Amino acid sequence: MAANLKNLLGTASDLLESLDAREALKEWLFMLTWQLGIWHDLPYCVASAKANPESSNTASAQLLTQTDKFLEKAKSSDLTMTGVTAVDFFELVTTLSWGIDRLGDDEPAARRRVTIATAGIFHAVK
Numbered sequence: 217m218a219a220n221l222k223n224l225l226g227t228a229s230d231l232l233e234s235l236d237a238r239e240a241l242k243e244w245l246f247m248l249t250w251q252l253g254i255w256h257d258l259p260y261c262v263a264s265a266k267a268n269p270e271s272s273n274t275a276s277a278q279l280l281t282q283t284d285k286f287l288e289k290a291k292s293s294d295l296t297m298t299g300v301t302a303v304d305f306f307e308l309v310t311t312l313s314w315g316i317d318r319l320g321d322d323e324p325a326a327r328r329r330v331t332i333a334t335a336g337i338f339h340a341v342k
Contacts, residue, residue: 221275224251228282237293241286245309246330248279250323252313280306300337308333 227247231240284302312333316326 220251221278224248225278225282228285232285232289237286237290241290242331242334244283244286245305245334246327248283248306249309249312249316249330250326252310253315253317253321253326276306283309 224247228244231243231247234240235243280302283306287300287302287305309330312330315321316329319325321329
């Protein structure tokens with residue numbers, strides 16, 4: 217899992233540099249959802265860590281930090297994301313990742329599920 221986490225974090229940096237804010241955030245939300253689903257039971261671990269803040273979950277902290285970078289880029293690019301936090305996004309993708317894992321989605325089905333679930337987030341984009 218450590219190597220996959222390192223790759224995901226590296227990809228996050230690439231997305232932040234190569235895509236506009238909206239596309240970068242959309243792709244990050246999908247990639248994060250997909251990867252969490254692949255790491256069987258990680259969504260459960262993330263939810264458990266949130267319920268027990270004393271537990272140390274380095275992976276969750278790193279992924280949340282990256283999610284915040286995408287959100288900040290979106291906000292600084294004038295996307296209307298008022299009131300949405302990185303924690304909100306992270307909780308959403310954790311929930312979605314559980315679903316794609318349990319329902320056995322392939323990558324296209326997972327991408328569609330993420331697009332549907334995040335449609336409201338991007339609807340208000342200027």
